[in-house]
Amino acid sequence: MATKSTHEAKARVMSATDVWEDAREIASLIKKNLQRSEPVVKLQVPLSMFMSAVENLNRDELLILSRRIDAKLAV
Amino acid sequence: MIKISKAKSESRKGVRSGSNGGSLSDEKSLIMSRIEDKELSKVVHTRIPGATYAISNTGPLISAFQSDSFQLLTRIFPTIFISTVCVAELEKHGWKKEIKAVSPRLVIIKLSSREEKRALAIARQISQHPDTNDPVPVNHLGESQAIVLSLRPENRDDMLLLDELAPRAIAKQAGIKLSGFPGVLLLAVQVGLISPEDLKKRLEICKEKGTHYGAAFIKQVYEMAKG
Numbered sequence: 001m002a003t004k005s006t007h008e009a010k011a012r013v014m015s016a017t018d019v020w021e022d023a024r025e026i027a028s029l030i031k032k033n034l035q036r037s038e039p040v041v042k043l044q045v046p047l048s049m050f051m052s053a054v055e056n057l058n059r060d061e062l063l064i065l066s067r068r069i070d071a072k073l074a075v
Numbered sequence: 076m077i078k079i080s081k082a083k084s085e086s087r088k089g090v091r092s093g094s095n096g097g098s099l100s101d102e103k104s105l106i107m108s109r110i111e112d113k114e115l116s117k118v119v120h121t122r123i124p125g126a127t128y129a130i131s132n133t134g135p136l137i138s139a140f141q142s143d144s145f146q147l148l149t150r151i152f153p154t155i156f157i158s159t160v161c162v163a164e165l166e167k168h169g170w171k172k173e174i175k176a177v178s179p180r181l182v183i184i185k186l187s188s189r190e191e192k193r194a195l196a197i198a199r200q201i202s203q204h205p206d207t208n209d210p211v212p213v214n215h216l217g218e219s220q221a222i223v224l225s226l227r228p229e230n231r232d233d234m235l236l237l238d239e240l241a242p243r244a245i246a247k248q249a250g251i252k253l254s255g256f257p258g259v260l261l262l263a264v265q266v267g268l269i270s271p272e273d274l275k276k277r278l279e280i281c282k283e284k285g286t287h288y289g290a291a292f293i294k295q296v297y298e299m300a301k302g
Contacts, residue, residue, distance in 0.1 A: 004141075004169035006285035007133045007217070011239040012206055013287050014255045016295035018243075022258020023265060026151070026234055029252050030127045033232050037125025064123060067153045071126045074151045074266050 030075050123153060130156045131236040132221040133164040134286070135256035136181075138238070140173045141284045142277035144256075147263055149180045152234065156182050158220035160194075184224055194219040197245060204241035218242035225251045256281075257288065257296050264300040271300035 014022070057065065122128065129152035136157065139145045148155060157165075162183050165174055174181060186194060197219035198212040209215070218237060225235045226249060235253040237243050246253050254262075260274045269277075275297040282288045 004284070006141075006287075007137050007164055007168055008209070008214070008239065008287075010208060011134070011287060012208065012241070013134075013238045013292075014240060014243060014257070016292055016299065019255065019257045019261055019296050020299055022254035023261035025252055026127075026254050026258060026262045027265070029232065029234055030151070033127045034125045036232070067123050067126060070150050071123070071153070074262075074268070 027075065030071065034071065034075060126153050128152055128154050128156065128230075128233045129236050130221050130224045130230060130233050131161070132238070132242070133157075133161045133168075133217045134238045135236040135259075136161070136165060137168060137170065138256040138281045138286050140170050141286060142280045144260070144277055145173075145177050145180075147268060148259060149177075150268055151259060151262065154180055154182055155236070156184050156224060156230070156233070158194075158217070158224055159183060159185050160220045161217045164217050186220055186223060190223045191220075194223045197222055197242075200245055201241045204244065206244060207239075207241035215242065222246050222249065222251065225249075225253075257292075261296060261300055271297055274300045 054062075054065070129148070136145075136155070139148055162174065165171070194216060195212065198215040201207055201215040201219060202210050202212040207215070218239060219242070221235060221237065222242060222245065224230060225233060225246065233252075235246055235251050236256065236259065237246060237253050238255040238257075243253060243255075257274075257278060260269070260277060263269045264271050264274050275293060278288050278293045278296065282290070282293065
């Protein structure tokens, strides 16, 4: 079994302040990308109807929905 | 992929038997690399509207593998792109099995020859940067290729994952949005995907396994996560 090692172990890495900025940068980009996605039409439908529609989605469509939910939850 | 497996198998047979000498083995290796190049160039990725994708350098991915955080990364970024040089670096450090395990969430991108030249120029810049302690340009090809991938028009809204100071400074100058691995963990805490204690534990595991996150640094990030 190959021994696992670290890349450029002596390289100078970011500071804790940079980490804070990094997290803000990701949040800001996720928000921007979500807003830039195709226009969303808000439909007032009962939740049960939406859940029923989900039941009819195929695997690929469910995967798209799952990723979309993950992206929404990450904001 | 079947083609690749078969070619690999034949290549191994050639090496083992030694019936055709080293030259045939070398030739097969060359053919193998060309098949792989062809396969890699076929990679087409469909993007989900509104999702945010990441391009990663070698270091953040090693941290993710060390701390079993790759799945967490993909809860934020549906797909992570890496260059062929980063793949070679990961394999050199013993992470080949992990790369295979996370496919297809980890997509390998081959740079064009023009982009490779551009990456070499950036690697030279990194090697001369005051924040680096490695003056050898080829040792910075992983991060420079990640920067070049981030500069592609189709990747302009992607996040570059990069830990080292020198390439971060150069990428920022180019207007690239970036974060280190600890920044992704901090965001994961902020959105409730993990606890501050979990962040601390993951960074400590990385430190124990050789990644250059100091004890004071981990404590500071943990305090921020709690705050």
